[in-house]
Amino acid sequence: MKKAVVLVSGGLDSATTLALAKEQGYACYAISFDYGQRHRCELEAARQVAEMAGVVEHKLIRMDLNSIGGSALTDSSIDVPQQPAEGIPVTYVPARNTVFLSFALGWAEVLGAEVIFIGVNAVDYSGYPDCRPAYITAYEKMANLATRAGVEGSGIHIQTPLIHLSKAEIIQQGMRLGVDYASTVSCYNPDAEGLACGRCDACRLRAAGFEAAGVPDPTRYQAGAR
Amino acid sequence: MKKAVVLVSGGLDSATTLALAKEQGYACYAISFDYGQRHRCELEAARQVAEMAGVVEHKLIRMDLNSIGGSALTDSSIDVPQQPAEGIPVTYVPARNTVFLSFALGWAEVLGAEVIFIGVNAVDYSGYPDCRPAYITAYEKMANLATRAGVEGSGIHIQTPLIHLSKAEIIQQGMRLGVDYASTVSCYNPDAEGLACGRCDACRLRAAGFEAAGVPDPTRYQAGAR
Numbered sequence: 032m033k034k035a036v037v038l039v040s041g042g043l044d045s046a047t048t049l050a051l052a053k054e055q056g057y058a059c060y061a062i063s064f065d066y067g068q069r070h071r072c073e074l075e076a077a078r079q080v081a082e083m084a085g086v087v088e089h090k091l092i093r094m095d096l097n098s099i100g101g102s103a104l105t106d107s108s109i110d111v112p113q114q115p116a117e118g119i120p121v122t123y124v125p126a127r128n129t130v131f132l133s134f135a136l137g138w139a140e141v142l143g144a145e146v147i148f149i150g151v152n153a154v155d156y157s158g159y160p161d162c163r164p165a166y167i168t169a170y171e172k173m174a175n176l177a178t179r180a181g182v183e184g185s186g187i188h189i190q191t192p193l194i195h196l197s198k199a200e201i202i203q204q205g206m207r208l209g210v211d212y213a214s215t216v217s218c219y220n221p222d223a224e225g226l227a228c229g230r231c232d233a234c235r236l237r238a239a240g241f242e243a244a245g246v247p248d249p250t251r252y253q254a255g256a257r
Numbered sequence: 258m259k260k261a262v263v264l265v266s267g268g269l270d271s272a273t274t275l276a277l278a279k280e281q282g283y284a285c286y287a288i289s290f291d292y293g294q295r296h297r298c299e300l301e302a303a304r305q306v307a308e309m310a311g312v313v314e315h316k317l318i319r320m321d322l323n324s325i326g327g328s329a330l331t332d333s334s335i336d337v338p339q340q341p342a343e344g345i346p347v348t349y350v351p352a353r354n355t356v357f358l359s360f361a362l363g364w365a366e367v368l369g370a371e372v373i374f375i376g377v378n379a380v381d382y383s384g385y386p387d388c389r390p391a392y393i394t395a396y397e398k399m400a401n402l403a404t405r406a407g408v409e410g411s412g413i414h415i416q417t418p419l420i421h422l423s424k425a426e427i428i429q430q431g432m433r434l435g436v437d438y439a440s441t442v443s444c445y446n447p448d449a450e451g452l453a454c455g456r457c458d459a460c461r462l463r464a465a466g467f468e469a470a471g472v473p474d475p476t477r478y479q480a481g482a483r
Contacts, residue, residue, distance in 0.1 A: 094320045099360070101367035119405045126363035129403045133359045134325070137352035141327030161403045169399035176392040177355045179345045 032058040034144035035190075036135045039063050039089070041076030042217045043237055044193055047201050048150035049084045050208035051192045060142060061089040062135050066127075067097035069104050069111070072225035076216040083211060092134050101125045104219060111220040113230040119158055122219055122232060128161035132170055132189070139187055140180045148190045155198035155240060157232045167191050198240025206246060213249035222253050229256030258284040260370035261416075262361045265289050265315070267302030268443045269463055270419055273427050274376035275310045276434035277418045286368060287315040288361050292353070293323035295330050295337070298451035302442040309437060318360050327351045330445060337446040339456040345384055346458060348445055354387035358396055358415070365413055366406045374416045381424035381466060383458045393417050424466025432472060439475035448479050455482030 035057035039045045052059050061081040065074055074091065081089040100106040102124040109121055128151065135147045151162040160166060171189045175181030193201050205212060217237045218227035227234050229252045241248035261283035265271045278285050287307040291300055300317065307315040326332040328350040335347055354377065361373045377388040386392060397415045401407030419427050431438060443463045444453035453460050455478045467474035 090324060092321060092324070095318060096363070098316060098318070099364045099367055101363070119409060123405060124363075125366035126359050126400075126404060129362060129399070130356070130359040133352050133356040136355060137322065137325045137327070137350075140351035141325055160405060160408045163402070166399065166402040169395070169402050173355070173392065173395035173399045174352075176389070176395050177352060177387045179349060179351070179386060182386045183345060 032056070033146070034058045034060060034142050035146040035148055036060045036062055036139045036142065036144050037086070037148040038131055038135055038150065039077045039081050041073035041080060041215060042233075043205070043212055043215045043240075044150035044152055044201060046080045046210050046212070046215045047205040047208075048148050048192060049080065049086070050205060050210050052148045052190070053084060054208060057146065059084065059086045060138065060144065061086040062138060063089070063091050064131055064134070065091055065093045067095055067105055069107065070216065070219055070221050072221055073216045075225070076214055079214045083214065090138065094130070096124065096127070096130070099125065111231050115232060115235070119160065120232060122157060123159050126161070128159075129170070132174075136174050136178065136187060140178050145180075145185060146188050146190050148192070150193050151191050152193045152196065152198075152201065154196060155236050157236070164191075164194055167194070197243070198236055199243035202240050202244040202246055206244075213251070217250075226251050226253040227256060228253060258282070259372070260284045260286060260368050261372040261374055262286045262288055262365045262368065262370050263312070263374040264357055264361055264376065265303045265307050267299035267306060267441060268459075269431070269438055269441045269466075270376035270378055270427060272306045272436050272438070272441045273431040273434075274374050274418060275306065275312070276431060276436050278374045278416070279310060280434060283372065285310065285312045286364065286370065287312040288364060289315065289317050290357055290360070291317055291319045293321055293331055295333065296442065296445055296447050298447055299442045301451070302440055305440045309440065316364065320356070322350065322353070322356070325351065337457050341458060341461070345386065348383060348458060349385050352387070354385075355396070358400075362400050362404065362413060366404050371406075371411060372414050372416050374418070376419050377417050378419045378422065378424075378427065380422060381462050383462070390417075390420055393420070423469070424462055425469035428466050428470040428472055432470075439477070443476075452477050452479040453482060454479060
């Protein structure tokens with residue numbers, strides 16, 4: 032059975048990506064990151080998502096991105112915006128996907144996995160540069176020059192099954208595959224119980240996706256959030 | 258004053274790279290990694306090297322590469338070879354430079370630094386794929402697609418001043434700039450006091466470099482190591 036490393040954040044997109052990787056017949060190895068994010072409750076969601084999908088192994092990597100800062104998600108002195116903004120928003124975490132993919136790349140090499148799945152999306156997204164197709168293509172090229180797997184083996188392929196889908200299409204794929212979206216957390220600014228704020232960019236994109244897909248929104252919101 | 262992030266491992270190459278970055282007039286921000294390496298005493302060496310060079314800041318990032326393993330440097334069940342081998346050796350750490358550069362990239366963005374210095378070398382080296390010019394070029398291209406600095410700013414440049422130098426030439430550069438090589442640690446398998454084994458690939462390359470440069474080797478070796 033071919034192996035794949037799948038980045039699982041606990042959000043809607045990565046849960047769908049994991050279901051699509053399974054559908055393609057891969058033995059899935061989930062990897063999540065405790066990087067000092069404001070929305071750490073997503074890690075419990077990631078655990079549930081990985082368990083429900085029956086992954087072979089779920090690895091949690093701890094690292095300190097707070098000490099680098101520069102984002103509303105890793106620096107508590109920067110507020111999460113409640114309105115969409117122009118350009119790359121302050122919730123962008125410098126080099127986050129590059130750091131995440133790099134750990135996934137190391138693990139893929141050790142496992143002998145030829146594929147890394149990441150649920151980036153360049154349609155209904157927050158405008159982060161590291162979610163675009165050109166970035167993924169460049170990452171894959173770099174990865175194959177960086178590693179034993181690329182130089183002596185059969186190479187590493189980065190699969191991004193969601194990259195050209197709308198949020199509604201992503202949700203439709205997940206519904207078809209039985210993803211339990213009630214277990215997922217997308218909010219950047221949840222309360223202590225993990226209830227969603229309903230106002231941040233991630234909440235807005237998610238709620239609009241359920242509405243456009245014609246699927247009841249199972250998100251657990253804070254009182255008065257919407 | 259222009260800013261540069263400089264990867265400082267505590268070894269001979271990165272100490273020289275830091276001196277060359279200073280010579281170019283950069284305000285230097287050193288970054289080191291506690292990744293569960295066998296040769297953790299290099300971190301004390303990194304601290305000394307950074308302090309002697311007068312860096313603006315020295316950041317130590319902790320992360321767990323042991324849980325990924327796959328290398329003699331991060332898995333204590335794999336011995337460090339005492340003889341050179343064919344191909345990519347077991348001291349290769351999967352995706353290590355990619356992980357390190359990715360943290361440096363995030364910090365460079367936050368600092369507004371346009372340059373990252375890394376002391377990779379493709380002449381007297383262990384054959385690691387992530388030390389070659391093609392890899393660095395691909396990393397830089399990826400980095401400029403990944404980040405706000407690349408998309409909205411003036412870009413990120415990866416400088417590798419040692420990449421085409423022999424170990425002897427590197428040592429000559431460092432001697433010219435007053436680098437104290439006695440403070441640096443290259444050995445992959447030092448003892449508890451940080452004394453070098455004299456037999457691993459890193460020790461062999463280093464000792465041969467001092468000999469070829471005609472410079473007395475200041476390395477502190479274990480008793481009977483050579």
